[in-house]
Amino acid sequence: MMGGYVEGIIAILCINLIFAYGIYLTAASGQLNLGGAGFQAIGAYVAGVCSNYFELPIVFSVLGGILGAGLIGFLISFPVLRTRGVYMVLATFAFALVISGIILNSEFLGGATGMVVPAYAPVEVLIFSTFIIILIVFWLMASRVGLAMRAVHDDDVVSEIMGVNVKGIQVFAFTLGGALAGLSGALYAHHYSFIEAQYFNAVLSIFVLLFVLIGGTQTAWGPLFGASFFTLVPEILRLGDTEWRYVIFGILIVLMMIFRPQGVVTRTFVHRASKIFYRTAER
Amino acid sequence: MAVPILQINCITKFFGGLKVLEDVSFDLMPGQRFGLIGPNGAGKTTVFNLLSGVYSVDSGSVILANQDITNLPIRKRIGLGLSRSFQNIRLMPHLSVLENVMMGQHCQANRITEMIKPIGWTKNNRWRQRALETIKDAGLEVDLNSTVSELPYGVRKKIEVVRALMSKPSVLMLDEPAAGLNPQETIELAGFLRGISDSNVTLLLVEHDMNFIHAICEKVVVLNFGLKIFEGTPKEVNRNKAVLEAYLGTSAMESSGVT
Numbered sequence: 034m035m036g037g038y039v040e041g042i043i044a045i046l047c048i049n050l051i052f053a054y055g056i057y058l059t060a061a062s063g064q065l066n067l068g069g070a071g072f073q074a075i076g077a078y079v080a081g082v083c084s085n086y087f088e089l090p091i092v093f094s095v096l097g098g099i100l101g102a103g104l105i106g107f108l109i110s111f112p113v114l115r116t117r118g119v120y121m122v123l124a125t126f127a128f129a130l131v132i133s134g135i136i137l138n139s140e141f142l143g144g145a146t147g148m149v150v151p152a153y154a155p156v157e158v159l160i161f162s163t164f165i166i167i168l169i170v171f172w173l174m175a176s177r178v179g180l181a182m183r184a185v186h187d188d189d190v191v192s193e194i195m196g197v198n199v200k201g202i203q204v205f206a207f208t209l210g211g212a213l214a215g216l217s218g219a220l221y222a223h224h225y226s227f228i229e230a231q232y233f234n235a236v237l238s239i240f241v242l243l244f245v246l247i248g249g250t251q252t253a254w255g256p257l258f259g260a261s262f263f264t265l266v267p268e269i270l271r272l273g274d275t276e277w278r279y280v281i282f283g284i285l286i287v288l289m290m291i292f293r294p295q296g297v298v299t300r301t302f303v304h305r306a307s308k309i310f311y312r313t314a315e316r
Numbered sequence: 317m318a319v320p321i322l323q324i325n326c327i328t329k330f331f332g333g334l335k336v337l338e339d340v341s342f343d344l345m346p347g348q349r350f351g352l353i354g355p356n357g358a359g360k361t362t363v364f365n366l367l368s369g370v371y372s373v374d375s376g377s378v379i380l381a382n383q384d385i386t387n388l389p390i391r392k393r394i395g396l397g398l399s400r401s402f403q404n405i406r407l408m409p410h411l412s413v414l415e416n417v418m419m420g421q422h423c424q425a426n427r428i429t430e431m432i433k434p435i436g437w438t439k440n441n442r443w444r445q446r447a448l449e450t451i452k453d454a455g456l457e458v459d460l461n462s463t464v465s466e467l468p469y470g471v472r473k474k475i476e477v478v479r480a481l482m483s484k485p486s487v488l489m490l491d492e493p494a495a496g497l498n499p500q501e502t503i504e505l506a507g508f509l510r511g512i513s514d515s516n517v518t519l520l521l522v523e524h525d526m527n528f529i530h531a532i533c534e535k536v537v538v539l540n541f542g543l544k545i546f547e548g549t550p551k552e553v554n555r556n557k558a559v560l561e562a563y564l565g566t567s568a569m570e571s572s573g574v575t
Contacts, residue, residue, distance in 0.1 A: 196423030
């Protein structure tokens with residue numbers, strides 16, 4: 034049906050979107066998680082082990098990946114949430130390095146040679162999962178939980194006075210965020226059938242945080258834009274001058290950071306866009 | 317005799333070696349309009365922070381509706397009926413006007429189903445309806461979807477009062493609600509607050525504008541250097557020597573012939 038090239042782009046877009054939503058949830062409640070690759074690796078390897086060693090069907094191995102990454106997210110959220118700002122960035126970054134180190138040194142997980150995961154998840158599964166996750170995140174952000182998360186992001190003391198369980202909201206966001214990053218890893222493992230520790234590196238963590246920060250953390254549209262932009266624009270630029278495409282891409286990012294430092298998609302932006310949309314629809 | 321809604325018993329607070337409040341006690345009766353005044357640094361805002369739990373009380377106790385809340389976690393206090401605003405506006409800057417106001421309802425959404433129900437999607441959601449009603453009653457005319465950081469000072473000040481009201485408080489504490497408002501806005505606010513008080517909400521106001529205090533309050537407590545120096549009606553406060561000394565200083569009083 035689809036060409037291999039287009040299918041490949043859609044698959045990576047789906048994985049990036051789910052991954053970005055995982056990091057977005059923590060960012061929306063005011064925490065910066067630079068350990069994304071660590072959670073994705075946990076999801077990928079837990080799914081791989083469930084599938085290869087326990088011979089579970091894909092649904093259950095993916096579920097295992099989600100639960101594994103979610104559980105680790107829950108556990109490390111307690112020490113990590115004691116830190117703030119740049120210290121939290123460093124703590125989560127260190128976490129990802131530790132995970133990578135453990136995998137590289139584990140014979141059971143294949144060490145530096147990686148792990149083959151033969152059970153194959155076709156791109157349709159990825160598209161379906163992405164669709165569900167986007168719906169869930171939009172739903173969550175429209176609920177009181179989402180409102181509380183955004184309130185904690187803005188002012189945690191006042192949120193607490195308003196009756197919000199600030200610590201609870203932060204742990205919830207970190208756990209669910211870890212679980213989503215784990216899901217993206219599990220899908221990655223089953224779609225590409227091969228995982229290695231070197232893939233889940235620091236650059237990947239930085240990239241996914243960039244998806245979220247450049248897209249904007251104020252609304253659930255932000256990561257949708259950010260992940261799509263970072264995945265699709267380099268491919269679109271491929272159509273033109275191949276030699277300069279990363280230079281152009283880099284300039285675009287710098288321009289976005291200059292003109293939209295709070296993220297490309299802000300609440301005001303969404304509000305104005307929806308006004309225009311309704312006005313056009315009424316005509 | 318009626319039971320006080322809020323009892324403050326001998327509260328003391330230290331910041332390191334500095335004693336910022338010493339043995340301050342006063343009672344608030346249900347529906348009363350109460351003013352807390354004093355020169356800068358007297359400890360007024362500290363009282364608010366101790367009552368709302370932002371600071372812990374070093375000694376003494378706070379009783380709200382017969383329940384000791386001295387060591388109660390901050391987030392549980394609003395559910396018991398204690399709500400407050402801040403001297404320097406503390407709205408959530410990235411949330412819209414409506415979302416800020418709806419944050420005030422958070423303590424009433426106790427069930428998990430209330431927490432995960434989308435509140436922004438349907439127009440006839442009951443939380444949203446109540447928020448819209450309160451905003452209308454307060455006479456707040458503003459685009460409800462605009463982000464609060466874009467709004468003028470006076471409007472933000474009013475949004476904070478509306479947010480504090482959303483939790484249906486029994487005691488509403490407002491920290492300098494009239495500061496920065498023009499005379500017309502101040503008169504409107506006084507009328508609005510009297511209306512709130514008529515529905516049996518107890519008001520505790522920190523304020524510097526004495527005309528505003530006279531227009532609203534039935535009773536006044538004066539703090540100076542962390543000590544309560546006076547408690548009585550607003551009329552009496554103008555004649556009290558200790559209060560005048562605290563505000564004007566002894567030498568100023570002597571030179572102007574006040575004795």
